Amino acid sequence: MSLEENSEGLTVPSWASTVLVRATLQGVGFGSGSADGARVANVTFSAAASPGDSYCSALLRATAELEGAQGHGGAQTVLLKGPPAGAAAAAAVAQGGHFRRETIMLTQLVPKMEALLEAAAPGRFPPLAARCPLHGRRPVHFLVLQDLRPLGFQPAQRRRGLGLRHCLLALRTLARYHAASAALLAREPAAAAAARALGNPMRPGGPATFGPFVEASLRLAAAACRAWPGFREYADLLDALRPGALEAFAALLDPAPGRFSVVAHGDFWLNNMLFRYERGRPVDMRMVDFQISCVASPAIDLLYFFSTSPSEDVSSRHEDLLLREYHVALRDTMELLGLQAPPLEALQAALDAHGAFALFGATGVLPLVKVDAAPDVNATAGGDADAGAFMYEEPAVKAWLQRVLPEYKRRGWLRL
Structure with missing residues (x-):
């Protein structure tokens, strides 16, 4: 599984990649290695909130391209929530x-x-x-959240x-x-x-x-x-x-x-x-x-x-x-x-x-x-x-x- 930054130049904090790998290995999120045979080919990150709309946190959407199993092509997403950028705010x-x-x-x-x-x-x-299928305190306080956008929810x-x-x-x-x-x-x-x-x-x-x-x-x-x-x-x-x-x-x-x-x-x-x-x-x-x-x-x-x-x-x-x-x-x-x-x-x-x-x-x-x-x-x-x-x-x-x-x-x- 490769991890790629957003094509628009989003700086992905190091904790996001660490959390996503942990979630995937534990069967949370994209289900890499699950019994259906689906495989995560690569993951891209994007901002899950407009600038100025995410308060007291950083909110990222991780989008995975899935391959290798019938009916499991395309993309799946989860949200990753962690501390805001900047030492003082965090x-x-x-x-x-x-x-x-x-x-x-x-x-x-x-x-x-x-x-x-x-x-x-x-x-x-x-x-x-x-x-919220996964949360923790290492490497930072984080939450892995269900992405509601595929279900039709929007602000x-x-x-x-x-x-x-x-x-x-x-x-x-x-x-x-x-x-x-x-x-x-x-x-x-x-x-x-x-x-x-x-x-x-x-x-x-x-x-x-x-x-x-x-x-x-x-x-x-x-x-x-x-x-x-x-x-x-x-x-x-x-x-x-x-x-x-x-x-x-x-x-x-x-x-x-x-x-x-x-x-x-x-x-x-x-x-x-x-x-x-x-x-x-x-x-x-x-x-x-x-x-x-x-x-x-x-x-x-x-x-x-x-x-x-x-x-x-x-x-x-x-x-x-x-x-x-x-x-x-x-x-x-x-x-x-x-x-x-x-x-x-x-x-x-x-x-x-x-x-x-x-x-x-x-x-x-x-x-x-x-x-x-x-x-x-x-x-x-x-x-x-x-x-x-x-x-x-x-x-x-x-x-x-x-x-x-x-x-x-x-x-x-x-x-x-």
């Missing part, structure tokens, strides 16, 4: 425990959630995420935001995921212990991984507000929040004793969703990137989604509808699992109690959605905190912030 990700967290999610918790759903309603629910168009059909599918999927995770926490002590072992992703590695990003996002958003007529008070409010913002956001991720908690995805925005379409309509979805999952209020995922992912039209007109549809799906799925969901009013109260977390999405993540060429957030983790200054001049970012900041102030979300 060190920050390691300190934050991102790969440890995602490994627990994809090898222990998500498969258990899917098994619970299948047992409750056989054949009714599709998988929640890609399979949505980022700059537009998600239309209503996409949003409904995303939130119904999230509700199913939350319901299954609540069942794990309530009924499976070993799984509950593994979920709590995920920890809070903003502690203790938060200062290294999130600190520069949070500080820069609020500072740059404040600077933009200061230049907009009538928005100086929002600049002052955002500047006042900066010193305590990271700790305040971390505290919002802590589960409240006696309150409804789930295993939050933690990074539930449109970049971490893949959709399958039929006749141009989204009909199925998979979640990806579980690096900052944690036990928390479901409000965390909802606020993160609402502040980053819907289109302008959906965000301004249909948020109440989306919350109701999420709650219906949560209630119905929890009933299938023999549990009772909190009432809609309790969910709305949780959103208000955690509302300041919307700032994390709106000031930090939303700009990444709305620009043509998003900066590499790994550069922020590596110390280049101002890499995204230009984003706040983007008209779509300006329009979004000018719409939501007055609403956040009215709801009391600009106080930490």
Whole structure:
């Protein structure tokens, strides 16, 4: 088996070849040496995410040409996920425990959630995420992942935001995921212990991984507000929040004793969703990137989604509808699992109690959605905190912030 670099000049990190050889020898991935006689002739690598779209990791697609067995010609692919390029960014990700967290999610918790759903309603629910047949810590923290592209899954168009059909599918999927995770926490002590072992992703590695990003996002958003007529008070409010913002956001991720908690995805925005379409309509979805999952209020995922992912039209007109549809799906799925969901009013109260977390999405993540060429957030983790200054001049970012900041102030979300 020969290993070739991408024809477009992609620099393949040395760990990728090592991991791929290990996966193949263990019968994972391309199945070299399997009983059907298929042989891996050569492998090429390509980037599995657009520049700036893979955060806190490097994501590669390995494509193998197979020969020597009837019915097994052509190509097969797997995804390889490892640390980001650059020593500083890789060190920050390691300190934050991102790969440890995602490994627990994809090898222990998500498969258990899917098994619970299948047992409750056989054949009714599709998988929640890609399979992870191999993971390890040598030569680096890595994951070998099922490639969902051959099954028809693809990302949505980022700059537009998600239309209503996409949003409904995303939130119904999230509700199913939350319901299954609540069942794990309530009924499976070993799984509950593994979920709590995920920890809070903003502690203790938060200062290294999130600190520069949070500080820069609020500072740059404040600077933009200061230049907009009538928005100086929002600049002052955002500047006042900066010193305590990271700790305040971390505290919002802590589960409240006696309150409804789930295993939050933690990074539930449109970049971490893949959709399958039929006749141009989204009909199925998979979640990806579980690096900052944690036990928390479901409000965390909802606020993160609402502040980053819907289109302008959906965000301004249909948020109440989306919350109701999420709650219906949560209630119905929890009933299938023999549990009772909190009432809609309790969910709305949780959103208000955690509302300041919307700032994390709106000031930090939303700009990444709305620009043509998003900066590499790994550069922020590596110390280049101002890499995204230009984003706040983007008209779509300006329009979004000018719409939501007055609403956040009215709801009391600009106080930490």
